Amino acid sequence: xxxxxxxxxxxxxxxxxxxxxxxxxxxxWLIGDEEFVEVEKTQxxxxxxxxxxxxxxxxxxxxxxxLPRLGKTLLNELSKSIExxxxxxxxxxxxxxxxxxxxxxxxxxxxHDPCESxxxxxxxxxxxxxxxxxxxxxxxxxxxxxxxxxxxPEIPNSDVVND
Numbered sequence: 585x586x587x588x589x590x591x592x593x594x595x596x597x598x599x600x601x602x603x604x605x606x607x608x609x610x611x612x613w614l615i616g617d618e619e620f621v622e623v624e625k626t627q628x629x630x631x632x633x634x635x636x637x638x639x640x641x642x643x644x645x646x647x648x649x650x651l652p653r654l655g656k657t658l659l660n661e662l663s664k665s666i667e668x669x670x671x672x673x674x675x676x677x678x679x680x681x682x683x684x685x686x687x688x689x690x691x692x693x694x695x696h697d698p699c700e701s702x703x704x705x706x707x708x709x710x711x712x713x714x715x716x717x718x719x720x721x722x723x724x725x726x727x728x729x730x731x732x733x734x735x736x737p738e739i740p741n742s743d744v745v746n747d
Contacts, residue, residue: 588722589647591707592647594611594614594702594704596638597636599633606686615653622639652727653731654690654731656731659728666717666721670716679702679704680692681699682701688739689739
């Protein structure tokens with residue numbers, strides 16, 4: 585079973601008061617390797633500090649390992665709306681609720697939801713003659729099978745102290 589994906593990317597735009605380490609750790613957990621996560625400090629339009637946290641699985645093998653980490657429930661939900669999520673360059677787009685991801689429970693959100701989000705996109709492996717929606721559905725179906733077999737998502741280790 586070879587997932588038809590070229591790469592997988594996650595991006596968060598966070599303010600200077602956000603817990604950047606926690607967000608970076610969450611993206612590291614989601615992508616499967618802390619080496620794939622980069623944090624860039626910049627300034628907003630109004631000169632306040634902000635951060636861009638980016639996680640990217642650039643190789644097919646890395647993306648294939650990372651995608652099932654979303655879990656079977658989220659992947660199944662995503663598969664029901666693929667037509668609206670694919671652009672002209674064969675990228676499948678999604679957004680996750682940042683607060684839920686930090687808690688180890690990735691959930692989908694819409695671009696219109698006012699919550700802070702993690703923007704994700706995956707480059708589909710599409711060849712001439714392929715129907716893009718069918719490739720996306722096959723990708724998600726096979727990722728669901730892997731997530732089910734491996735019981736993903738596994739809850740990340742928590743450093744939370746119980747009071």
